[in-house]
Amino acid sequence: MDTTLFHNPNAGEEAHTQEELVALLEEAGLHVQVHGTKGQALRKGLKKLRDLVVIAGGDGTVGRIARSLPERGRRCAVLPLGTANNLARALGPWPSPEHFAAGWAKAAHRHLNLAVAEAEEDGFGEHRFVESVGFGAFAQAVESADEEGLEGVEAGRAIFRRALAEAPVVHAHLRVDDHEQVVETLLVEVMNIPLFGPNLPLAPESRPGNGLLDVVLLPPERRAEMLEWLRAPAAGHPPVEILRCATVTLRWPGGPIRVDDEPQEFDEACTVSFHIEVEPLTFLIPPECLAAPQKARS
Numbered sequence: 001m002d003t004t005l006f007h008n009p010n011a012g013e014e015a016h017t018q019e020e021l022v023a024l025l026e027e028a029g030l031h032v033q034v035h036g037t038k039g040q041a042l043r044k045g046l047k048k049l050r051d052l053v054v055i056a057g058g059d060g061t062v063g064r065i066a067r068s069l070p071e072r073g074r075r076c077a078v079l080p081l082g083t084a085n086n087l088a089r090a091l092g093p094w095p096s097p098e099h100f101a102a103g104w105a106k107a108a109h110r111h112l113n114l115a116v117a118e119a120e121e122d123g124f125g126e127h128r129f130v131e132s133v134g135f136g137a138f139a140q141a142v143e144s145a146d147e148e149g150l151e152g153v154e155a156g157r158a159i160f161r162r163a164l165a166e167a168p169v170v171h172a173h174l175r176v177d178d179h180e181q182v183v184e185t186l187l188v189e190v191m192n193i194p195l196f197g198p199n200l201p202l203a204p205e206s207r208p209g210n211g212l213l214d215v216v217l218l219p220p221e222r223r224a225e226m227l228e229w230l231r232a233p234a235a236g237h238p239p240v241e242i243l244r245c246a247t248v249t250l251r252w253p254g255g256p257i258r259v260d261d262e263p264q265e266f267d268e269a270c271t272v273s274f275h276i277e278v279e280p281l282t283f284l285i286p287p288e289c290l291a292a293p294q295k296a297r298s
Contacts (some may be wrong), residue, residue: 002050003021003030006065008037008057021056021079022096024271028101030054036144037061042068047217049074052284058082063260066281077104077284082281084153086195087112088130090208099286103172114281115192117259119272127259131196133274135250136187137167137218137259138197146263152219156198161230164224173251176215176243186223188250189216190274197261202234203242211276215243249273 018034026034030052033193035045037057046068053069055062059183066076066087079097080088083128088176090108117133119124127133134142141163143154149233150159167186174181174188189196191203203214218226218240225239232251257264 001052001055003032003052004045004048004050005032005034005046005054005056006037006042006061008061008081011057011061014033014214016056016079016081016097024097024101025054027219028104031106037065040122046070052077053213054079054100056081059084059086059131060089060261062124066118066130067128068161069281072279072281075109075282075284077107082201084156084195084197086197086199087193087198090193090195090206091283092285094286100284103286104284106286106287110283110285111280112283113192113209113211113276113278115190115213115276117272117274119270120271121266121268122269123272124257124264124266124272128277129192129260130204132191132195133260133272134187134189134196134258135172135252136170136185136255137164138187138189139256139263140167142197142258142261142264143256153198157200157233160198160200161227164218164223164227164230165225168255170253170255172253174215174243175249176245177247183217184199184220185217186220186226187216187218188252190214190248190250191216192276199293200238201270202228202238202240204237204286205242209280212246213248213274213276215245215248217241217243220274241255247273247275 022032053076055065080093110205114128141160145159193208194201194203194206202216206214206236229238254269
């Protein structure tokens with residue numbers, strides 16, 4: 001099968017050279033053309049897509065390319081080479097490139113709908129996203145992690161705890177489908193998959209491809225519970241409130257905003273509307289991953 005491979009050689013901690021990946025995939029019957037994952041190299045690759053699109057990298061790489069694909073007809077696959085690998089875990093991860101090479105021809109399929117956030121205010125614009133859009137405490141944590149150059153799951157969870165401990169209470173107005181309410185919360189996360197950030201399953205019942213969003217809220221009285229949960233998020237469900245919906249509009253009074261893993265310079269009051277794109281992407285996953293949802297790592 002003719003295959004486009006987008007490879008980020010800097011993802012994760014393990015050595016996965018481009019030459020090794022190409023040789024592995026070619027031996028498995030794939031005819032591979034390699035492209036980079038940023039800038040002109042990415043744009044060139046997106047214009048020359050083949051029947052199968054393989055993305056080898058971490059969440060940032062996978063999200064960037066998934067958002068940029070110009071059409072939905074081709075099959076995709078993720079070789080999770082990053083640290084958290086949230087999207088791969090949500091879909092059903094290949095344990096290794098070797099496992100993918102051995103099993104791609106008999107792989108199962110799972111759909112993923114991209115989501116869209118759009119604000120009326122100048123300066124925010126429209127954003128497509130894979131994982132989530134965050135407002136408040138956890139958006140502040142991502143911004144702080146970037147500023148301090150922190151990497152890794154444990155370092156990420158530590159800075160999330162710090163941000164949450166200091167987060168102010170916010171009053172936000174929500175219209176969830178046709179129901180309007182004012183909420184008192186420490187954060188708002190509009191989730192498209194169960195996991196985000198440093199492998200945190202904030203919406204554990206979310207299912208990729210179901211055409212729905214999960215709006216996650218954290219009431220102020222649950223701050224202490226959440227700080228404790230962040231120490232071991234694989235041990236149980238997070239102490240949050242979740243509203244499942246097809247569309248949501250949030251009137252945010254101002255403060256940190258994050259789209260997937262990218263902090264936004266825009267932190268003013270805004271009204272942001274969210275919806276799911278109808279036509280999904282199709283990903284190859286191991287057949288055994290259809291049996292059970294994926295969980296956060298310990």
